[in-house]
Amino acid sequence: MRRILYLGPEGTFTEQAARTLVSRVYPDSTFGADPTALSGQARSDVDLILEPAVTVRAAMVEVSAGRAEAVVAPVENSVEGSVPATLDALVAADPIVAVAETVLPVRFSVLAAPGMTAEQVRTVATHPHAAAQVREWLARELPDAVVVSTTSTAAAAVEVLAGRADAAVTAPLAAERYALDVLAADVADVRDAVTSFRLLRLPGRMPEPTGVDRTSLVVTVDDRIGTLADLLTELATRGVNLTRIESRPTRSRLGSYRFFLDLDGHLAERRVADAVAALRRRSQEVRFLGSFPRALPSGCAVAAVISPPESVSDAAFADAAAWVQSLQERSRA
Incomplete structure (x- = not known):
């Protein structure tokens, strides 16, 4: 039986994302909760189990050690930006790659x-990313409450159950998992906010290109003038669209950074492969974090695709390579 881990406890947005991704990546498998809570389902009937992990880093260690099949982790929120804990864990763990998002x-x-009214709430527990997305609502509806940070939104529900907080801001799934009263639902300061999640596992066979793909990398560069401009030039000259760039400290010394890059395209495309090779030549280190189909936000039926110039198509690369090879062969004749 293979384990799929997600940021727990039960009832997080990440669990909801895990169920979506597991159904997509493992369509022929059956999966359930932890075997100790399968509600009578025969353990032999389950190929995969979903288990909560205390942290994303701990889950990645399990995957790297071969004790788990994959981990589902939050990567970026449209309001609060990237999730630093996930980015740092991707670098700290042995290489694992995304295969779906x-x-x-x-x-x-x-x-x-149970029984507590909004007027009685003095402490509200939640994850910092969640707190930032309901800040206006809390100020308006629970103005006397102090916000207490937790490792996840579901962990906030556990704090309320334990009597260490009066209320919790959680994913809707938590209302089904914990014996608590719902003071409010459908709460969000930004109504169209979204979060992206990725399913990560050990390197192996990549998903096939779909034409609407994403390639993710971590690049560590030398501290010199123009180094970032050089990297961006390598992408631009090959018609590779950069959709996200974020710096995180290497933790080796002050002012030393690595860059997380998301690119449009798949490593199987010649222009993307050539760009990644160029980044490798110009950098201290490049860590490949996967090529996989891009996910579409809810309600978006078609992905926006920025078409690269014809001069960097696979056919153009093949034609140029064949021409160079002919020159080399002619010179040796």
Whole structure:
């Protein structure tokens, strides 16, 4: 039986994303909860189990060690940006790669201990990313409450159950998992906020190109003038669209950074492969984090595709390579 881990406890947005991604990546498998809570389902009937992990880093260690099949982790929120814990864990762990992603709309539920009213709430527990997305609502509806940070939105529900907080801002799924009252539902300061999640596992066979793909990398560069411009030039001259760039400290010394890059395209495309090779030549290190189909936000039926110039198509690369080879062969004749 293979384990799929996600940021827990039960009832997080990440669990919801995990169920979506597992159904897509493992369509012929059956999956359930932890075997100790399968609700009578025969353990032999389940190929995959979904298990919560305390942190994304801990889950990645399990995958790297071969004790788990994959981990589902949040990567980026449209309001608060990237999730630093996930980015740092991707670098700290042995190499693992993304094979799929999904995008979920983010609306929250506010849960409280049974019988507690909004007027009685003095402490609200939640994850910092969630707190930032309901800040205006909290100021308006629970102005006397102090926000307490937790490792996840579901962990906030556990804090309320334990009596250490009066209320919790959680994913809607938590309302089904914990014996708490719903003070409010469908809460969000930004109504169209979304979060992207990726399913990551050990390097192996990549998903086939779809024409609407994403390639993710981590690049560590030398500290010199123009180094970032050089990297961007390598992408631009090959018609590779950069959709995200974010710097994170290497933790080796002050002012030393690595860059997380998301590119349009698949490593199987010649222009993308050539660009990645060029980045490798110009950098201290390049870590490949996967090529996989891009996820579409809810309600978006067609992905926006920025078409590269014909001069960097696979056919153009093949024709140029054949021409150079003919010159080389002629010179040796």
